[in-house]
Amino acid sequence: MSTIFTKIINGEIPTDTVYKDDQVTAFRDINPQAPVHVLIVPNKEIPTVNDIRPEDEQLIGHMFTVAKNIAQQEGVAQNGYRLLINVNRDGGQEVFHLHMHLFGGCRLGPMLPRK
Numbered sequence: 001m002s003t004i005f006t007k008i009i010n011g012e013i014p015t016d017t018v019y020k021d022d023q024v025t026a027f028r029d030i031n032p033q034a035p036v037h038v039l040i041v042p043n044k045e046i047p048t049v050n051d052i053r054p055e056d057e058q059l060i061g062h063m064f065t066v067a068k069n070i071a072q073q074e075g076v077a078q079n080g081y082r083l084l085i086n087v088n089r090d091g092g093q094e095v096f097h098l099h100m101h102l103f104g105g106c107r108l109g110p111m112l113p114r115k
Helices: 004-009 054-073
Strands: 017-020 024-028 036-042 081-084 100-104
Touching: 004 024, 004 036, 017 054, 024 054, 036 054, 054 081, 054 100
Parallel strands: none
Antiparallel strands: 017 024, 024 036, 036 100, 081 100
16 A cells, blocks of 8 residues: 555655655655755655664665755755654654655754653
8 A cells, every 4th residue: 555655755745846866755844844944765665663674775865864864955064954853653754655755944952851
C-alpha cells in the first residue's frame, strides 16, 4: 500500500517540490510550522528509522547532504535550522514513510521543556 509520500514522489499528488533526484524528493510541508518547513523523503519506501538496513546507509547520508543544500538554497544555513525525524507514534510520526523535516527562518527555541 503506497503512502501519501509515495504518491507525491510519483507525481500523483501535486506539491511544491524543492528538490528531486533518483534517491530523494523534497517538498514544502502543506501545514508549515516555521517560515521554512521542507520534508525530505527517500524515494524508496522505508516506514521508520527502525526499518533502515545497512544497504540504506548511503541513502540516509544523502538525505543529510540534500538537507544542507536546501538550507543554503532557502537562506537559513547561516542563522541555523533544525532537522527532525519522528519515529513511530509516540515519537510523533504520522506518515509511515521515513522523512526528515527541515525547519528554519525564525528562532526555533528548545524542542522539549528544559528540566
